[in-house]
Amino acid sequence: MKNSERFSAAKPLMEQGGKSSRKPGFMSEDRISELPEVLLLQILSSLPTKLVISTSVLSKRWLSLWKMVQRLEFESSRNIYDFAENVTRSLLSHKAPVLESLHLKVGDQFDGVYVGVWATIAFTRHVREFVLDLSSYHGPRVRFPTSLFCFDTLETLKLYYFYIYVPCPVSMKSLRTLHLLSVVYKGDESGHNLFASCPNLEHLVLRRGFFFDAVVNFIIDAPSLKTLLLSDPFSARESSRGYVIKAPSLKYLGIESVEGFEYFLIENVTELVEANIRNVSKIVNENILGSLKSAKRLSLDLSPLKITYPTEVMYHQLVYLEMHTHKVEWWNLLTHMLDSSPKLQVLKLIDRETRHENLEFDKKYKDQGKWNQPKYVPECLETFMWRNCNWGREEEKEVATYILRNARQLKKATFSTDPIEAKRLCKLAKRRKMREELDGVVMTSNSCHLVFEFE
Numbered sequence: 001m002k003n004s005e006r007f008s009a010a011k012p013l014m015e016q017g018g019k020s021s022r023k024p025g026f027m028s029e030d031r032i033s034e035l036p037e038v039l040l041l042q043i044l045s046s047l048p049t050k051l052v053i054s055t056s057v058l059s060k061r062w063l064s065l066w067k068m069v070q071r072l073e074f075e076s077s078r079n080i081y082d083f084a085e086n087v088t089r090s091l092l093s094h095k096a097p098v099l100e101s102l103h104l105k106v107g108d109q110f111d112g113v114y115v116g117v118w119a120t121i122a123f124t125r126h127v128r129e130f131v132l133d134l135s136s137y138h139g140p141r142v143r144f145p146t147s148l149f150c151f152d153t154l155e156t157l158k159l160y161y162f163y164i165y166v167p168c169p170v171s172m173k174s175l176r177t178l179h180l181l182s183v184v185y186k187g188d189e190s191g192h193n194l195f196a197s198c199p200n201l202e203h204l205v206l207r208r209g210f211f212f213d214a215v216v217n218f219i220i221d222a223p224s225l226k227t228l229l230l231s232d233p234f235s236a237r238e239s240s241r242g243y244v245i246k247a248p249s250l251k252y253l254g255i256e257s258v259e260g261f262e263y264f265l266i267e268n269v270t271e272l273v274e275a276n277i278r279n280v281s282k283i284v285n286e287n288i289l290g291s292l293k294s295a296k297r298l299s300l301d302l303s304p305l306k307i308t309y310p311t312e313v314m315y316h317q318l319v320y321l322e323m324h325t326h327k328v329e330w331w332n333l334l335t336h337m338l339d340s341s342p343k344l345q346v347l348k349l350i351d352r353e354t355r356h357e358n359l360e361f362d363k364k365y366k367d368q369g370k371w372n373q374p375k376y377v378p379e380c381l382e383t384f385m386w387r388n389c390n391w392g393r394e395e396e397k398e399v400a401t402y403i404l405r406n407a408r409q410l411k412k413a414t415f416s417t418d419p420i421e422a423k424r425l426c427k428l429a430k431r432r433k434m435r436e437e438l439d440g441v442v443m444t445s446n447s448c449h450l451v452f453e454f455e
Contacts, residue, residue, distance in 0.1 A: 033061055037068075045071045045100075053090065067093055070100040080108040088114070091121040101129035101156075109139035116145045123148065129156035137161055141184055146170075149197060159183055161209075166193040176202045182209035192219045200224050207231040221246045233257040242283075245269075255280055255288065266291035277302060278324075289313070296320065303327035304336075315341045319380075322348040331371040331395050344378040347403070351388040351396075371395040377406040384413040397434065401441055410445040416453035 032040070044052045044066060052066045072090070076083040087104065102122045115132065122130055134142060141163040149170040157172075158179035165186040175198045185191050195201065201222045211234060218241075220228070225247040242263035253275040258264060260282045272294045278301040280288060290310040292298060296317050301324035318341040323334055338344070384403055389396065404413060415438070417431060435452050 033059065037065070040065060041068055041070070044069045049073045049090075064095070067095040070096050070098060072099070072101070073103040075105040076107050076110075078108075080106070080110045084110055084114045088117055088121075091118060091125075094121075094125060096125065099125040099127040101131070102127050103131040103133070105131075105133040105136070107136035109137065112142040115142055116148070119145065119148045123151040123154070126153040127151075128153060129158075130154060131156075131158040132160065132162070133158070134161040135182065149194070164190055164194065166190045166197070169193050170197040172198045173200060176200060178203070179205040181205070181207045182211075184211065184213045185215050187214045188217050188219070191215060192221065195220055195222050198222065202226045205229045208234060216241050217244065218242070219244045219246070223247070224249055226250060227252040229254040229256075230258070231256045233259075253277075253292075258283070264288055270294050273297065275299070293317075298322065298337075300324070300333065300337075301327065302330075302333060304329050304333040311336065313340060316343065318344055320344075320346045320348075322350065325349050325351045325396070331399055334399065335372055335374045338374040338377060342378055343380050345380050346383040346385075347381060348385040349387070349389070349399075351386070371398050373398075373402055377403055377408075380409060381407045382409055382411045384410060386415050388418050389415055397437070400438060404438065404441045404443050404448070404450075406444060407448075408444045410443065410448045412449045412451065414451040414453065 044055070049069075049072045052069055055062050056064070056066055072094070074083070074087045074090075083106075091102075099122060102118075104118060119130065119132075132144070141161060143163045143165065144159060146165060146167070149166060149172060152171060152174050154172060155174050156177040157175060158177075159181070160179075161182045163184045163186075164180075167189065170193070178198065178201055195204075202224055204220070204222065204225055204227070206220075206229065208231065220243070223246075226249055228245065228247060228250060230243075240262050242261045243258075243265065244263075245266045246268070248268050249271055250269045251271060251273045253266070253269070253272060255276070256278045258280045262283075264280075264283050264287070266288060269291055272292060274297040275292050275295050276299040277288060277292075278299075280302060287310070290313045293313050293315050294317055295315065297320040298315075298318060299322040304327075315337070318337075321337055321341060321344055323330065323337070325331075334349075338347075381403075384407065386400065389400075400415070404410070415435075438452075439450065
């Protein structure tokens, strides 16, 4: 049930006290007001803050009830100064001993002093989750006050479009989750000192924007980190720039749109379970794929012509591999992964998803290199899936045929395609022909179920 629906359902109860609920000479209160305060606060916490504050006009009991609500969310409207004053006044009026979460989203240019005021009030209320979102703000970046990195009760911090300067390590021992989106750092030491101040950090989302800052060596040193999502679409302009990730407890790693750096070092991630690597290219001294050898699940969207993959690394724990097949000579990366993953059980290939991508790919890379077949198909492979397969190149047919013919334990192979436009119905004949060819493949596995999901 949506928040508005909850309030709509509760409103008739608030308005009870009509003739049907009264006895002669007796004035009864509305039913919802008779609920325990704990339950009322739970209901209010699920509603928009603006609506929660408006309940103060209902009765004496409701006059100050909203001040004990532990989840508050404010979003600026047209008049930024009225918004800033209203938020400040509301926070000063708040009485709850612990503020579970405070979300603030500001879309217009405003005085950055308010950030310090709001954060200071929130921290005196022992806020546990603090979100400051300036992603729709078009003015110069607001500096997040360094003094506010010293509150031990904070468990989750999410900053959008800020400037950060942390000249020395601070104390954020309770922080478990940190999101830094489109944040500019004064220099190498700011990022390093911030992560060093969070010894118990477990979840980090780092999305850097299309801008240039002073960071050369971005070091993430977090011994307790379990999940890391990193995106940096701004191609490095200096050859000496790079990343170093030191996270021995890391379980999940996601890297997207990282290009042009001198190095990208991932050290000692022996507990890694799953990784998703997309659009990583042109990194000179790069060991990303070599660092993932302990992973059990991998999703790769890479071109083997734009990334180095170490031929000597074995993925002894890998049981699930997902690969996107719209990059140049992707099949050679597949060969490497099949040769290096003896315990692989599931292989999923995902082709291009739009006709525009199909045409661009085919036009630019029509004469690609031939596929070098792997030495063998992993003995444990049981499931093979190919989504949005287009069968536009001979190498695709070779890959499908080779796997069907050589996977001894294969139990199910599924091929699906995207819908065909009315003006391109000629492709139906090609799909039927391909289906007939695959149906005719003599498979090593006697128990394989071949499924075609052609739309």
